[in-house]
Amino acid sequence: MGIAGSGWLLGMVLLLGILCAESKYMVYNTSAGIVAGKINVHLVPHTHDDVGWLKTVDQYYVGSNNSIQGACVQNVLDSMVTALLADKNRKFIYVEQAFFQRWWRDQSEQIQSIVKEFVRSGQLEFINGGMCMHDEASPHYIDMIDQTTLGHRFIKEEFGITPRIGWQIDPFGHSAVQAYLLGAEVGFDSFFFGRIDYQDRTKRKNEKSLEVIWQGSKSLGSSAQIFAGAFPENYEPPSGFYFEVNADSPIVQDNIELFDYNVHERVNDFVAAAISQANITRTNHIMWTMGTDFRYQYALTWYRNLDKLIHYVNKDGRVNALYSTPSIYTDAKYAASKSWPLKTEDYFPYADRINAYWTGYFSSRPALKRYVRSMSGYYLAARQLEFFKGRSDSGPNTDSLADALAIAQHHDAVTGTEKQHVANDYAKRLSIGYSEAEKVVASSLACLVNSKSSNGCENGDTTTNFQQCPLLNITYCPASEVDLSHGKNLVVVVYNSLGWKREDVIRFPVVNEDVVVHDSEGKEVESQIVPTVDAYIDLRDYYVRAYLGSKPNDAPKYWLAFTVSVPPLGFSTYTISTSKRTGTGSTKSSISKYWSSENSAIEVGQGNIKLTISATQGNIINYVNSGKLIEESVEQSFSYYTGFNGSNDKPPLIPQGSVTVIQGPLITEVHQQINPWIFQTTRLYKEKEHVEVEFIVGPVPIDDGLGKEVATQITTSLKSDKTFYTDSNGRDFIKRIRDFRTDWDLEVNQPIAGNYYPINLGIYIQDSEKEFSVLVDRSLGGSSIVDGQVELMLHRRLLLDDSRGVDEALNETDCVLKDCRGLTIQGKYYYRIDPLGEGAKWRRSFGQEIYSPLLLAFTEEDGDNWMSSHTSTFSGIASSYSLPDSVAVITLQELVDGKALLRLAHLYEIGEDSVRSVMTKVELKKLFLGKKIAKVTEMSLSANQGRAEMEKKRLVWEVEGHSGENPKVARGGPVDPKKLVVELAPMEIRTFVIDFNHPSYRRRFDS
């Protein structure tokens, strides 16, 4: 047996310390701590383990697929154990919990207890501690919080430990949200990273300002600042100090009986490298990141040499070398009682050298980015429904989607910087996670509609078969594509995960054109039949075959659209039947086709917004919001950049052929085939004051041998004066000035790529009168390259690798049997013009609606008695209650222990809106309808420690040139346990764990 029967072994176990150690019978003194008055070289043994990149996360873990990359995280963690056991002075940090958890699950209790002791003693320190080292450009802040929470709570539960340090060493630029929200608000004492602009780095080295105090939030100011250190080069050891198996750095050869003894040379190399770094660093503490991607596969090879270096360098005495961790380093920095330069805003965009801006990835793999974003919103809603029904540990539950989403935030996942097969792996995981979450949603809705109680799921029958339509975006929804002509009704339950009542137009394909819609009270609802468009039928046919592996049924000829009204955290029910039987029926849309030869301008729109479109050019030429008395010329166009080796010229794509206008009572659509591979729908809702643009881009042709980056430009006459605003991970907006950086005098080499920023929520420009805002449905890159214009990059298809390691061109291709096509993207963006200072409301409220679309669930009924036999409307909160306009429930989740995790987010920055940028309140008693709150504990953002405890512990850093008290920042006060009212200041997110007294609340461990 592998581990059994080793009786003879017991006689030898006392030798363990020596056994697993460096075997030379030489004792190295590795016990050095910090020595005052010397340069202290903090040697931080670390491995950087991408949660998927060139290989999938599982392949990295088990070490398969090594022909792509030799990497096996299991080796790292296995060999770490023996190496740390052998010398208690040795230290190691571990970061990526997705890997650690895989390993942990495989360990015996004995190994687990050894590792727990490592963690307790500080030999092993969890750093960062999220499931992955998430990207900082492409993820939404809610995903960043969720994935960090998942890792942090695991560490807390297993080890009772709270990570202290942020460690974003590899992401390609660094966001303000990372610094203040996922740094300070998580309770971190410091935050380290490797990649900042090469020009910025040079300046910071000269000024010894790589290490700063970073205030990432205007609203939270000094209350959410953090010590933030950029590394002098990268996250690798100084040149010549790599000690992986087979690495070619000179090992320390200290055996005088053998040739090539080199202790003196190696000590000199070490001292020289230390002095060089000390010369650009404040205080006499420097950190060496002793490791890199997937290293420490045989940890002893590193420790053997580090032991020797510490021993001989300290014998030499010129500098002091010690085993350290980022925590020890941080404490040493703190103890030095220096003040540090202040840093605001963020570290985007990132160029690692001249002409090498890493801004393309903001848009890479737009389908994956959209999938991640839509799953993120779905996960939020699914957890609410899981909460209403009660979590099942044995499943189905939302855990698998949680894991998949967490991994997808990795800086080579949603970023699009991974190999294709790895991107497929993320999608597969999301798909598996979705399938399980879909069951949770369906059964929760079934329970709720069948519940005897109208305010929850009590004894509800869950047999009702609710179907959902994840491929609705390509007009594929088998659940709605049912023939109602023989007497069946289609029942649609519409769930709203926002805390506000919501009115919105929903749409889905139907096969009958003579249908009628009724609401929960049996009233007929105005509806509109919109003809399906060829472009979508092609998309549907190809991608259903690509994704589901079988040809879909014939495409439905119509979309049905109608307005729904849904209570907060609740649902409404609508039935669809044939109008022959039950009512007046839908209004068919009128269809008008305009040829470009016609020299006319077409005005469309039935609500406040009217657009005038040039039939000649196919462009919008005028935008009027009669409600707000705004008129503005808006020209929208497409163009593309050619890939590497191409130029910055971007030929405009002139729309050709016809413009088709579809009009009806609710929706107006303008259809344009821009060119053979771009189709666009411009959509106006009668009741909405924004323009929705839906695009189909692809397959991007490459038969000219050129890769293409497809962008759209929306051009206004606003005098935006080089200035635009982009969000940080969907939260704070940061002012951007073209060809300018706040922190240094920018040498402009790339006027396009160097002005691109990541966009998750939106981008806006303004002048003295107006604001022009564009909101997006996924993460993408955008800019304002020309005053008055906003540019979004929608799709990229490239033919050359960028020589940054992936070794694969970003040429996404789908295949149906042998019919392979470049990936086609479908998506939306939204724009609107407001008077100056009034745009925030739309950006914040509608932005939240984009993130959390209404969730549709379909079922059929044979008769007409659905409404009488089911709960047809439901709200999880008090019926009289609605959350403030400025607040979103970004987490409502039942924890494994039966408690609830609640996160409330104030959506507005300070000063952003004259009305809403103020302290606001949420009444918890009304939020948890029918449940008795026993205890509310405010937590750190990642919910791994009490907020009060965190506040007490966090190091308070001093900003250079700033003496005295920090200005008081508005923050919500403590929650009175009686009143249970939560205050939220602008941009504040507050996290609570809530204990309920309700007897029906179980502590369940189903499995």
Add this chain to the structure above:
Amino acid sequence: MGIAGSGWLLGMVLLLGILCAESKYMVYNTSAGIVAGKINVHLVPHTHDDVGWLKTVDQYYVGSNNSIQGACVQNVLDSMVTALLADKNRKFIYVEQAFFQRWWRDQSEQIQSIVKEFVRSGQLEFINGGMCMHDEASPHYIDMIDQTTLGHRFIKEEFGITPRIGWQIDPFGHSAVQAYLLGAEVGFDSFFFGRIDYQDRTKRKNEKSLEVIWQGSKSLGSSAQIFAGAFPENYEPPSGFYFEVNADSPIVQDNIELFDYNVHERVNDFVAAAISQANITRTNHIMWTMGTDFRYQYALTWYRNLDKLIHYVNKDGRVNALYSTPSIYTDAKYAASKSWPLKTEDYFPYADRINAYWTGYFSSRPALKRYVRSMSGYYLAARQLEFFKGRSDSGPNTDSLADALAIAQHHDAVTGTEKQHVANDYAKRLSIGYSEAEKVVASSLACLVNSKSSNGCENGDTTTNFQQCPLLNITYCPASEVDLSHGKNLVVVVYNSLGWKREDVIRFPVVNEDVVVHDSEGKEVESQIVPTVDAYIDLRDYYVRAYLGSKPNDAPKYWLAFTVSVPPLGFSTYTISTSKRTGTGSTKSSISKYWSSENSAIEVGQGNIKLTISATQGNIINYVNSGKLIEESVEQSFSYYTGFNGSNDKPPLIPQGSVTVIQGPLITEVHQQINPWIFQTTRLYKEKEHVEVEFIVGPVPIDDGLGKEVATQITTSLKSDKTFYTDSNGRDFIKRIRDFRTDWDLEVNQPIAGNYYPINLGIYIQDSEKEFSVLVDRSLGGSSIVDGQVELMLHRRLLLDDSRGVDEALNETDCVLKDCRGLTIQGKYYYRIDPLGEGAKWRRSFGQEIYSPLLLAFTEEDGDNWMSSHTSTFSGIASSYSLPDSVAVITLQELVDGKALLRLAHLYEIGEDSVRSVMTKVELKKLFLGKKIAKVTEMSLSANQGRAEMEKKRLVWEVEGHSGENPKVARGGPVDPKKLVVELAPMEIRTFVIDFNHPSYRRRFDS
């Protein structure tokens, strides 16, 4: 401290077995033994660690210079310990003791005791057990014995263990001497190897005859046969079963919670590979060599997968997989009680595929090969002198030379197949070893000459400063190049390490031409002054600067030659002084110069041998031995093959210019400048009946862009009928037939390279009347490509790598500052023609003299009283005694424990010589003059076990088609402890450890 203060560790040490193990909390059943009735797959975890190849031995050990090759033997052995501790079923074999000893010296006693337990229990098995896995083409058998002894005795002393198995998995062809001498005579039960001719392999696979009984010796026949197995492919695992860190074989992924679970596929792969091998193997036991060059750097990566394979394959049940070793495999083969095909002769030459003969290396690096050979003879002599004086453990002693020579036998050392810097490392080690041995020799001689006793070194003063001249071959000997005109005498002590009295001409440079030589008794000895030649002065000037780093003094104008007579294992003393003072003086040589325009034949030679040389062609055209009444036309010429991409054409190099004849009373020399880079001296000694040819070849020009392989051809009229004879490692001669193999029908693709064989002693051809023998001074390649002709390859300089891993062309270049030149080779070969059947005497006796040249030590004296004040002649054996002509003392050495190690070798094969190929006797009492033998223990060849014990243990294998008793083979009988007479049958080598009673014999541990 690295290993101290781990108090908390103690609480956890009970977990050791699990800790260091595969960490998955899954128990694998790895306990499988052999299962009858199934295919048993013996998994043999092994690492093949070249004792120098692309990196030096020390670089491989410590893991430096990894940019050349990622390899660190320290990692292998360190990680082996933890891996074996974790599961007692896991096994490992280790081969190369040069590495193991380095590691062992570094280990604490605790680790040592753990490893001793591994060895005791059989988890770790020492296989082969020499210092290196020696080559089988280039080494001399004495070196093979010495290096094996060094390793075997270490293993015996430290572990009490005797390796059972030969493991020559990588050498490029396999020799008869390896099989019978370093296999059977060492006591091995079997012998495995990886490389045999691809045509041979194919046939053997078809016939299931990869595994054979190999009788390597005609003379020793079945008494020295061994089970010998060639691997089906190489010494690596089956394709897809490599599990090194970062290897790209599919790991066994058995975690169903992760993607890519592949247990079924991997088990199927395993079973398929096993069946495939079983189909070409007799019995149901097959061996898989699970490892390759420098693998197991992190041993756990292999064991983790092997554990799983054993577990799942055995669960599957189609075949049985087990941890095994070559011993277990051998015993299983033996237990199967099969008989096996008989194999005789050897496995040379080796081609790994069509047109890829590995025969060039027989001649690669001729300077290194010569250095190794000359050090080998020196080491033999030095140990004798060390024995006479008494060994000093604290040094100087011969240990360092022993180590250097041992390592130099590696199959990428003396072979010449290593990188240049590694070749330099071997030379450096030899040089260091020589320097120390030189001190031993000098002080022993000093002791002996100053000893009061004439039969040993007793209380001898060792201050006499004896100098030796290792660069004598390039006419550099500072010790002899002293001006004697001012009254000094040069004293030359001449040591003879053979067991016979010996008369020979010695020569060394002198600065005075008017010198006289006196022998021990004061009698003047005839001597001859030979003018130095320009070619040698150039050589001396360049290479002294290259090797010693400084310009030598002016070149002496003369060589002094005279005949010495030296007793067996003893010395004589000669003094040189100016003839003005002390005698008649040397005879100056006459010098005659013949130009190629002269149409004449020059006859030279003053003894029995006369050569006629064509002045026109510069060739020898007639050879006459008047003593033996032999006359034969002998034409000797040079040519070269061009390197890869060249053809087999070899343009003859026609001598140009003059022929110079130097004649004197002792020596006749014919000097020819063959071309600008070949100079040749043909030398006849009046008293000798062979021709000595001394060549200088180089720098081989490469300015035509072509590498060149320089060969010499000696062409006679013998009707040799495609047949020639070459020695096996300097011992048995094997019959070779051109374009023919005994074991299979050769498909001839390379009529030159495919007929080359390694030569260490010599090569001969014969016809019905005569034998033509050529003896060499080092290992080289040779053949008889044309009937009557012998061809030797003398030098190679190539411009292309052979794509076998070295990644460096064999273009040896020396530099003096910036003056870099292709390496020039100086050397000798010897030839002679005998009546048929009479050549062996010369080949054997003179061959031994070539191996053991007279050792010259010089000192000066001011007066003329050396002979009276010193012991001027000495013999280590009884003065009346001489060893039989057929016997050489190939080892006489004082062991660390004060005992003596003695090896006596019968030099003749059975039937080789009508007189000498018979049983002969050595009287030990006379051999050890003045020492009382207490006990004589006959040992195995490598002196690690009693011979009797070995005979009892060795497995006796059955040869196919051969029933009944093996024919009785002549072997010397037991040594009567009273008579102490050793019998030696033809080709027998007997090894003894001798205890002395002599009180002066110390058990000394000086250090």
